[in-house]
Amino acid sequence: MQIFATVLGGQPVQIKAPRAGAFDPVAFHATFPSGGVYGLDTESTAFTKLAQWDPDFRLRLVQIATKDTAYVLDMTDVHQQTAARNVLTDQANTFISHNNVDVLSAAVHLDADITRRNWDTLVLASMAFTDRMAGRDLKTLTTELIGPELEAAEAALEAHFYELYAAAHPELGKRKAAKDKVQRYGWDTVASDHPAYVLYAGLDAIAAHHLAEKLVPLTGATATLIETEMWLAGEANRIQLRGSLVDKAMLEELAAEANTAAGDAEAAILDLTGLKARSPKLIGWFGEHGAVWDAWESMGGDLTDTGNPSLAKDNAKLLSLFEMDEVGARVREAYLTFKAHQDKVLKTNAVREHLAPDGRVHSTLKTIGAATTARMSSTDPNMQNFSKEDPRTRGMFVPAPGHVLLSCDFDQVELRVVAALAGEQVMINAILAGDDLHTLSAERINRPRSIGKMANFLIVYGGGGRALASQARIPRDDADAAVSAWRAAYPAIASLNQRMMGLTSEIRTVSGRRLEVGKLKNGGSRAYANINYLIQSSARDLLVDAWHRFATAYGRADMVWMPIHDELVLEVPEELVEQVSREIEECMTFDFLGVPISATAAVLRDEAGVSRWGK
DNA sequence: TGCCCTTGCGCG
């Protein structure tokens, strides 16, 4: 066994790395008695798109640590693997790891489910440092809060990776290899017992332990809030482990159709213009062939953030209104085809790339991923932005056999949240009476319902007269007047907005979670966004609350398929649909500061009656 | 070629 005596944060620590075939399980288990809290870290081969589900993924090391001793276990040794599994599966043990990677690896590659016995330091760090951790990562945070030894060990390992890479690629000569390639090569090939690897691996597991302890007080959160967030992170891991079943036939049909159509269109555009279909220069090219962009807004076209004509969604169809020359018309036709299929190409590509051998996509759900508001976010692929336009885009996801997908949406939750937080009695009365809030606003500002609706959303997003004027296509002074009227109509919300704008240090959501106040990239103030952060984030808290009740009071945790901000999509056994529909509606229906929050459940089925994901 | 930034667009 290799034993390294070193220091972390100035304190002596020991790292023990048993040799394959020479492992003493008795000494190991004596170090980690049942009922403990242990730091956990794992090292593996480099990640691909399929991550732990890649057939070539190998779990290489598992490190388990007390606060001063780490064992670095070599997974090529079956005895060390068994020992790791024994400690991980012991239901009396709790673990602290740096993110979800170790939890997923343990589940997929050691058949050890610690999803409900793990504390995640990344979630704690995100709660403690609400400013996106001010650009820090867990390694630099460890240096700051504990000591420099882990980062030093990481640097030493990286130096070794460069040596390995250079030795394997002599043709490189003095040219510097791309860091990404070096890293990948290093993680794949470094010897399991190399001192730099073992030292770094062991220190990280010990550091997890210490980091959690330092971070908890820095979150400024109650024990309840921290436990809720740790629970939520665990549920997110369970969702990722379960994954989302893909209807491969539908995926391939959609991919083939979209790739053919978009590919032909792109080729035609390139042929006729010399430009790529997504080139920003294409706007100018159309201008030279008959498009009159100055008229775009008056034609009903939207602008992008930078003031260019937007060609998103229905906007593209407006191109047809231009009198174009012959080649312009041909390019336009190809461009419309390209736009109609572009999103389907991107999404089918994403699903294909992430489709695991088990026929599922195991997207990552970050429970505190939205740094600004802590809304949950989804990656690899992002399941929260699949288009609703073509039913096959969402429809390529299907429930497991014998199950249906069921969606339950909050009803206008953000407006209700702001009404409740502000104590806006006019609005609350309307909600209690079941009146339409957009009509209410329209009446109170003496404008059409459509303007009332826009004004309602604008205030939630912190917008003003300029935004209303551009969205509603009304004169600026009229829009300013409408905004003033809206504020006069809802004085309590206007007053809440004033209070939020006055905040300089932090915002507290309904759960007591801290948020950063609105800031511009250059550090300037964006105080007007504060009310939006409060609303968005509080709505997120309410969804998590409802989810927690669904999981605990009804024991339905494993039915949650995906949260989408104001909606929970469930995967429910066919025979329980009626019952679970009632349960989820009950969980998502409650009183919030005197305001009823409600939700509506619906089974998702396609036109043929087959349950698949949809709107 | 790699790296970084910007832009546009899907969802809520």
Place this chain on the structure above:
DNA sequence: AAAGCGCGCAAGGGCA
């Protein structure tokens, strides 16, 4: 007086 929010992702494009 003035201020539309939050994400993830792919592609374009400038630069070394």
